[in-house]
Amino acid sequence: MSGSDGAMLDVSNLWVGFPSYGEQTHHALKGVDLRIAPGEMIGLVGESGSGKTTLARAIMGLVPPPGVVEKGRVLFAGRDLTALGDEARRAVLGRELAMVIPNPRAELNPVLPVGRQISNVAFYHLGVSRKEADRIALDMLRAVRIPDPERRFAAYPHELSGGMAQRVVIAIALVCWPRLVISDDATSGLDVTVQSQVLDLLQTMVREKQAATLFITRDIAITAHFCARIAIIYAGEIVEVADTRSFFTRPHHPYSIMLLAAFSHNPALRARWTRTEAAGGVATGGCAFAPRCVRRQPRCTQEAPVLRQMAAGHDVRCHFPVDAAA
Amino acid sequence: MSAMLDVQNLVKLFPLAGTRKVVQAVNGVSFTINRGETLSLVGESGSGKTTVGRCILGLIDATSGDIIFDGQPMGRGRDIRSKALRGRVQLVFQEPAESLDPRIRIGATLAEPLRFLGVNRADRDKRVREVAEHLGLPARVLDQYPAELSAGLQQRAGIGRAVITRPELVILDEPTSALDPTARAEIVDLLIRLQAEFGTAYLLITHDLSTVRFVSHRVAVLYLGSIVEEAPAEALFARPLHPYSVGLLSSVLLPDPALTRTSAVRLEGEIPSPIDLPPGCALAGRCPFADARCRAERPVPVAVAPQHFVSCFHHDKVAALDDTTDNFARFQEDSARLLSVGAG
Ligand SMILES: Nc1ncnc2c1ncn2[C@@H]1O[C@H](COP(=O)(O)OP(=O)(O)OP(=O)(O)O)[C@@H](O)[C@H]1O
Ligand SMILES: Nc1ncnc2c1ncn2[C@@H]1O[C@H](COP(=O)(O)OP(=O)(O)OP(=O)(O)O)[C@@H](O)[C@H]1O
Ligand code: SF4
Ligand SMILES: [Mg+2]
Ligand SMILES: [Mg+2]
Numbered sequence: 001m002s003g004s005d006g007a008m009l010d011v012s013n014l015w016v017g018f019p020s021y022g023e024q025t026h027h028a029l030k031g032v033d034l035r036i037a038p039g040e041m042i043g044l045v046g047e048s049g050s051g052k053t054t055l056a057r058a059i060m061g062l063v064p065p066p067g068v069v070e071k072g073r074v075l076f077a078g079r080d081l082t083a084l085g086d087e088a089r090r091a092v093l094g095r096e097l098a099m100v101i102p103n104p105r106a107e108l109n110p111v112l113p114v115g116r117q118i119s120n121v122a123f124y125h126l127g128v129s130r131k132e133a134d135r136i137a138l139d140m141l142r143a144v145r146i147p148d149p150e151r152r153f154a155a156y157p158h159e160l161s162g163g164m165a166q167r168v169v170i171a172i173a174l175v176c177w178p179r180l181v182i183s184d185d186a187t188s189g190l191d192v193t194v195q196s197q198v199l200d201l202l203q204t205m206v207r208e209k210q211a212a213t214l215f216i217t218r219d220i221a222i223t224a225h226f227c228a229r230i231a232i233i234y235a236g237e238i239v240e241v242a243d244t245r246s247f248f249t250r251p252h253h254p255y256s257i258m259l260l261a262a263f264s265h266n267p268a269l270r271a272r273w274t275r276t277e278a279a280g281g282v283a284t285g286g287c288a289f290a291p292r293c294v295r296r297q298p299r300c301t302q303e304a305p306v307l308r309q310m311a312a313g314h315d316v317r318c319h320f321p322v323d324a325a326a
Numbered sequence: 327m328s329a330m331l332d333v334q335n336l337v338k339l340f341p342l343a344g345t346r347k348v349v350q351a352v353n354g355v356s357f358t359i360n361r362g363e364t365l366s367l368v369g370e371s372g373s374g375k376t377t378v379g380r381c382i383l384g385l386i387d388a389t390s391g392d393i394i395f396d397g398q399p400m401g402r403g404r405d406i407r408s409k410a411l412r413g414r415v416q417l418v419f420q421e422p423a424e425s426l427d428p429r430i431r432i433g434a435t436l437a438e439p440l441r442f443l444g445v446n447r448a449d450r451d452k453r454v455r456e457v458a459e460h461l462g463l464p465a466r467v468l469d470q471y472p473a474e475l476s477a478g479l480q481q482r483a484g485i486g487r488a489v490i491t492r493p494e495l496v497i498l499d500e501p502t503s504a505l506d507p508t509a510r511a512e513i514v515d516l517l518i519r520l521q522a523e524f525g526t527a528y529l530l531i532t533h534d535l536s537t538v539r540f541v542s543h544r545v546a547v548l549y550l551g552s553i554v555e556e557a558p559a560e561a562l563f564a565r566p567l568h569p570y571s572v573g574l575l576s577s578v579l580l581p582d583p584a585l586t587r588t589s590a591v592r593l594e595g596e597i598p599s600p601i602d603l604p605p606g607c608a609l610a611g612r613c614p615f616a617d618a619r620c621r622a623e624r625p626v627p628v629a630v631a632p633q634h635f636v637s638c639f640h641h642d643k644v645a646a647l648d649d650t651t652d653n654f655a656r657f658q659e660d661s662a663r664l665l666s667v668g669a670g
Binding site: 047048147161162163164191192193194195196218219220221222223224225244245248250251254257258259260261262263264265266267269270272273294295322 | 370371477506507508510511514515518533535536537539540541573574577578579580581582583584586593595596597657658661662664665666667668669
């Protein structure tokens with residue numbers, strides 16, 4: 001049931017705009033292409049406002065008003081999600097597509113025991129008996145390694161630590177064997193120790209259930225260890241997409257390198273990749289990154305670069321990418 | 327020379343509402359900070375970092391212990407708000423919004439601490455312009471409201487407000503955790519620059535261990551209200567000797583798939599809540615090395631090297647483990663190679 005060449009999710013040329021009175025429409029996504037295979041976890045990295053959440057919402061057909069999908073297609077297991085009606089989409093969303101977001105406490109119902117919350121999802125979406133749903137829920141609590149799961153089944157969210165609550169949210173997301181998982185900044189509030197545990201778990205479960213996963217984060221370090229592929233988004237455009245190894249061996253796009261530079265504690269090197277005077281203002285017509293780019297040349301402000309291949313499976317949107325020899 | 331700040335045996339208990347139990351938030355913490363030095367306090371959520379900071383500032387009263395700032399005890403009317411100390415000790419919050427009033431322009435917010443000190447209008451304006459320049463705040467920002475600024479610029483303004491009085495000590499409570507990595511790096515550079523220029527000492531409270539490695543002189547690792555290890559930053563990251571420090575440092579992810587997490591020590595389960603703590607070592611319930619003595623007796627800090635203290639009966643077993651490589655240093659070298667080519 002997946003796409004013709006095995007992609008579970010196939011986003012092509014997706015445009016999303018937010019119209020505003022008296023001003024030009026703000027295009028939050030400008031022709032995004034993205035494919036994810038079953039069992040694959042792809043990391044989507046970009047700074048605040050780059051369009052990550054908008055992409056997640058557009059995939060689910062839930063762009064908030066006044067935003068509109070202006071162009072493009074989202075194929076999920078061969079079906080066009082943007083063309084589905086509300087009801088059909090809800091049925092798909094609950095069962096086959098799961099979203100994990102931060103702040104697990106806000107996600108969970110404060111007056112319902114956590115085991116029951118997992119069980120309810122199984123009961124409504126899997127069509128099993130109450131008893132069977134409870135059994136599945138208990139298995140899930142075990143799978144996400146909640147200590148003492150029998151007792152924790154009856155616990156209320158406020159009785160759990162943040163890390164445990166986040167694991168319950170993952171259990172809820174994965175209990176119906178979704179085929180697509182979207183995690184939007186879901187681990188950023190956790191301690192490093194808990195974060196590693198939660199990510200290990202997400203990775204294992206995603207592999208086991210062969211779910212395609214879009215892992216959204218502002219922290220490029222996470223993707224190095226948990227994602228098979230990585231896509232860098234800047235101002236609504238994917239500027240670099242590659243296998244994780246290939247990316248970290250030689251990032252080509254100046255923005256990708258700037259992101260990596262933020263983790264270096266060598267201020268001199270970092271300064272070389274940061275354009276302090278954002279001269280040139282907002283890019284029109286040319287490369288969106290040009291105002292901040294240290295490699296900018298006249299061509300960059302005149303002509304928009306397209307995504308092109310640098311190596312097998314490694315695409316870059318830049319007129320003057322840093323190449324392997326450099 | 328005696329330390330500028332000397333904290334001895336600090337204890338803070340919070341009564342647990344509706345019971346006779348107490349939350350043992352801080353359990354006998356001792357450390358010093360010298361002039362111009364950065365001490366980082368690291369540890370997971372709930373370990374007591376913020377509580378330590380608030381006790382030092384006198385925003386809450388310690389249950390027991392001594393806090394000496396510049397030779398004189400803090401508390402009993404001598405706190406961050408009292409006349410004698412005004413402007414000498416300052417605080418920067420995690421959420422820039424907490425240090426900035428949404429209805430007041432940035433320029434006025436920066437000037438406010440000077441107004442309390444009785445600095446006249448002309449001198450205030452001059453200092454505000456100087457500080458803005460130091461902070462890399464564009465002049466127009468002084469006339470703007472917080473909501474009009476990015477999170478990174480807001481935090482810059484928060485830091486500006488804290489340093490405008492040229493304080494001797496600034497307590498930074500998670501100053502970068504609300505920021506993008508790029509903005510975070512800029513704030514870290516700024517803090518280092520300000521310290522070099524004014525000789526300010528920092529107590530840096532943070533989760534962000536990769537920053538800690540490169541900005542601190544010394545690091546104290548807090549677990550359930552106790553300092554389990556304290557050492558110069560480089561020594562700690564190269565060779566942590568407390569099982570908890572090893573577990574904590576090996577969880578940090580660096581942006582390089584080759585630098586995998588080495589976890590010679592696996593900590594079981596999660597941090598318990600600091601209520602009814604058992605008598606022995608706070609880590610005993612999760613530690614792979616724990617024995618009967620660990621469960622009965624509380625380990626005290628032992629000096630294993632100059633300035634390096636560990637509170638663990640079995641630190642020699644940790645030391646005997648296969649070497650833990652300093653991934654942070656390796657990442658510095660590797661990233662330098664990636665970054666040194668191709669810039670414009
Ligand atoms: N409801 C909305 N109305 C108008 N503009 C919006 C709306 N939602 C998003 N945008 C705009 O779309 C762009 C992308 O926002 P989005 O929330 O997708 O970013 P993001 O990458 O998820 O950022 P963050 O890391 O902060 O979550 C931003 O410029 C934002 O201002
Ligand atoms: N006013 C209070 N009343 C009761 N308990 C408190 C109070 N303030 C803090 N605590 C408890 O004291 C312990 C230490 O809290 P503290 O905020 O100092 O931790 P922290 O290390 O700063 O954590 P974080 O990284 O989450 O900010 C926690 O268990 C907390 O719940
Ligand atoms: S196209 Fe030009 S401006 Fe854009 S990233 Fe490449 S070098 Fe920089
Ligand atoms: Mg978002
Ligand atoms: Mg805190």
